[in-house]
Amino acid sequence: MNGTRLLRSPQGGDGREGTCRVVVLGVPGVGKTALTVRFLTKRFIGEYCPTLESVYRYISTPHDDDDIRLDILDTAGQTATEWKDSYALWADCFVFVYSITEYSSFEELSRLRRLVESSRHSTTLTCALVGNKNDLVYDRQVTVTQGRNLAADMGARFYELSACDWNQLPQVCQLFTDLHASWRRARGIRDSRQRKSSSSAKFKQAIQKVISGKSSTLKRNSLTGLPS
Ligand SMILES: Nc1nc2c(ncn2[C@@H]2O[C@H](COP(=O)(O)OP(=O)(O)OP(=O)(O)O)[C@@H](O)[C@H]2O)c(=O)[nH]1
Numbered sequence: 001m002n003g004t005r006l007l008r009s010p011q012g013g014d015g016r017e018g019t020c021r022v023v024v025l026g027v028p029g030v031g032k033t034a035l036t037v038r039f040l041t042k043r044f045i046g047e048y049c050p051t052l053e054s055v056y057r058y059i060s061t062p063h064d065d066d067d068i069r070l071d072i073l074d075t076a077g078q079t080a081t082e083w084k085d086s087y088a089l090w091a092d093c094f095v096f097v098y099s100i101t102e103y104s105s106f107e108e109l110s111r112l113r114r115l116v117e118s119s120r121h122s123t124t125l126t127c128a129l130v131g132n133k134n135d136l137v138y139d140r141q142v143t144v145t146q147g148r149n150l151a152a153d154m155g156a157r158f159y160e161l162s163a164c165d166w167n168q169l170p171q172v173c174q175l176f177t178d179l180h181a182s183w184r185r186a187r188g189i190r191d192s193r194q195r196k197s198s199s200s201a202k203f204k205q206a207i208q209k210v211i212s213g214k215s216s217t218l219k220r221n222s223l224t225g226l227p228s
Contacts, residue, residue: 019057019069020183022176023087025112026097027105028077031132034163035097036074038172044164051076058176068180078112088119092187093179094127100160101133103141106150113154126182127156128175135162157182 024032033051038044040056053076060068075087094116098105109129117123129151131142144160151158157178161171 018067019071020180021071021073021090021092022095022179023073023075023091023093024095024097025075025087025109025116026077027102027108030077030097030099030102030105031163032077032095032097033074035095035130035132035172035175036072038163038169039176040072042169044166046164066177066180068177070176070180072176083112083115083119085119088116092126093183094125095130095175095179096127096154096156097130097132098142098147099133100131100142100147101136101139106131106142106146109150125155126179126186127154128179129154129156129158130175131158131160132163134160134168135165 024036026032028050029048033049034045036056040058051074054074056072056074058068058070058072060066073087073090075084076082078084096109096113098109113125113127116125129147131144131147147160148158157175159171159175161168161175163172
């Protein structure tokens with residue numbers, strides 16, 4: 001895999017600086033591995049082999065326009081009853097995947113999303129919603145509008161695509177690069193907020209020092225009885 005290597009476990013994210021952690025979630029068989037592998041290797045996996053759990057590292061090449069580093073956790077397909085808190089706590093960003101041919105896989109995402117939010121104690125997620133398998137449009141059970149509405153509700157970008165269709169490789173790549181850009185933006189905002197609040201705390205401390213300095217001067221003056 002060019003620019004990619006398989007890490008042993010979610011804890012294997014050594015050299016984390018500048019690396020965005022992405023977790024791919026959805027029920028079994030929706031195409032989480034197919035999407036991830038398509039992005040990483042440009043190949044499509046036709047056979048179905050249930051995933052245990054794998055983390056892949058992606059580093060863009062020096063010829064690419066942007067420097068992108070991702071650790072992508074391809075999870076074992078989960079239902080709400082098999083939820084692992086560690087997925088939500090490990091990740092910076094989330095890809096929620098359903099199959100357009102399976103309505104229940106779409107429904108399950110609302111529950112998964114609530115689990116992520118409750119594990120992270122936050123309703124603000126950097127995430128994407130993916131309706132996969134749109135090459136099987138004749139078996140469609142989830143409409144584009146339903147997908148768009150759920151994405152709007154989640155505050156997620158929406159993609160309907162096919163990991164199987166070679167012509168849609170650019171959309172698959174776009175999904176991961178967009179997510180990385182959103183993560184970078186969100187991190188930039190957070191960092192600048194932290195910088196602002198720390199400089200305003202420093203300013204407050206400086207004011208406090210001036211005030212306390214003045215009041216001790218006033219106290220001395222009242223003790224000596226001299227005018228301040
Ligand atoms: N037609 C079609 N088949 C797809 C597509 N994406 C995945 N598949 C097939 O769907 C099956 C399941 O794909 P996987 O990628 O293994 O699904 P998964 O969500 O990783 O499954 P788990 O590892 O069990 O969670 C495989 O047979 C894939 O070839 C797609 O876009 N179109």
